[in-house]
Amino acid sequence: MVTLNSINKSYPVGKSNYLHVLKGIDLVIDKGELVSIMGPSGSGKSTLLNILGILDSYDDGEYILEDVVMKNLSEKQSAFYRNKFLGFVFQSFNLLPFKNAMENVALPLYYQKVGRKDRNRIALNYLDKFGLKDWATHMPNELSGGQKQRVAIARAMINKPSVILADEPTGALDSHTSEEVMQIFRDVNKEGTTVIIVTHDREVSGRTDRVISLRDGIIEHSGNAELNKEIA
Amino acid sequence: MIDIDKWKEILLTLSKNKLRTALTMFGVFWGIFMLVIMLGAGNGLQNGVMYEMAGVATNSFWMWGSRTTVPYKGLKPGRFIRFNNDDTKAILENVKELKHFSPCNQLGGYQGTNIVARKNNSGTFNVMGLYPEIRYIESVGIDAGRFLNEKDISDNRKVAIIGQKVRDILFTPDEDPIGDAIKINGVYFKVVGVSNPGKRKGNSADEEREKIFIPISTFQQAFNYGDKVGWYAATAKDGYSASIVEEKIKAILKKRHKVAEEDQNAIGSYNSEENYLETLSIFTGIKSFVGIVGFLTLLAGSIGIANIMLIIVKERTKEIGVRKALGARPSNIIAMVLQESVLLTIISGFFGLVLGIMLLDTVSFAMSGMSDNSDVPFRNPEISSAIAIGALIILIITGIIAGLIPASIAAKIKPVSALSAE
16 A cells, blocks of 8 residues: 655755755555556656655655655665565666566566576566567567567566556557557556556546546646546 | 676676677786786796806806006005915915815916817817816816816826817717817817806807816916916805805905905906896896886776776666666665676686786797707796786776776666666
């Protein structure tokens, strides 16, 4: 479960000014939810995602992930929690170009000190699950965009995270492939993993269960996707 | 460290980035290669010079009379000092630190030559009048027969030991020179032995082959030298410094010949100990210079590695960000960069070491065909295994230092900034 209590975050601008990006975010995302975070650029959605992903710190408030308060963590601790609780999917896939699909998927297990044979075997299972078993030994540049994103999702899933964080996961894909990828997220979600997708694409948010709209650092609206459409 | 999995991961990363890897390796390879070559060349030079010097005892000295330069007790400067048999006696009686000692005369003076004949053959050779002990001072070996002995001296025997070249010119290969006679300045001498240059090499060995040794007593009598002695050759007893013994003898001679104590020129001398120590110190200097240059080259190489690792870290910002997002701790990242840097340094350094040693061996092998008399003072370029191992240790340290700064920079990369860097 993800709980945010009045999260504030400012960035210094110049020497004395601050840009107040998040102005008291309160948010609860239950286990097994499929949520999208929407908002125009500058609304703070990327910052929110970074905080949710323990990639960035916050100034005050409280972020509780799986009953652990994520505050004042050392680099080592945040790396540990990222690896334990979270899976990341990026817009530009961020696969390591010199590792094949299987090795890319296996990477999070490397940092859990799982042996090479074991982690490659597990990685192969995940690739199989996403229909990419035959592509296991291919390098990222030999894969299509959709395939790359499926590899990235497999990589995000391999450490059995409680939350998947996806930053514009369909931003680099055509609409047909986007559809496929969203279906995968829905499948993953059905198996019990919480999925949080940051997007500005209404097609994408329309396929999630709840849409959180962000504007100027505050949650403007949070609710069921259909309802959102009506309001818009 | 014996985590095979980890090393496979590193090897995989490096092998997938061949150009980067090759570039990084070259700097260190070159550094260690140059270090090996230069140290080897330094050793080769030293070996060569030491080889030339071999055969002459390092605690030996030579002494000859010259002109006085300081007036003394009413005597004018410019007097020529000539040693004689009484000097020899006085030295032998008073200087107990001498191990070997020989008065020497050469027919025709120092480096003088004489025509020596036998039957219809003749040649120009150096005729030396000596004590038997000269063979221990100047390293004279015996091919056939015997060398001079005490009896030759006391009985004024007309015997001669001839050098190899003398034998080759005066005798045909199937003739046995021992027992035969040669004529020096109209005086017949019986050949009792054939000498060889012993441990001497190069030019000095050639000179040795053209010498004829006869007893100094016979020499003085046969060639009208009276009791004159040309010069002295001597070695100090073990544990005594040749320089000190030399000074002691000089003092005796100065007193006997009424030479002022402060006159530095009346008695000339050459001391192989001083020469040897001087040569050694020159090589210590050369070697430390070469070592410093080599070490600095290595340092330049490691700065190169640090530079390239920095560029690599910059280039891999995104990758490192991704790794961090996927759970890599800072220590993982530091270890990754350090291990890559150390591995690169060691492998390239090892190649530099091996190739350098191979080149030295090749040169060594090519020069092994060189004759003993070559004038090139260069021989057996080599480096000791201690230096080789030391170089490897330096390499490992270099690799760690070269990786340290880039690694700490890599560890500080924020996953956020890495991911936004498109």
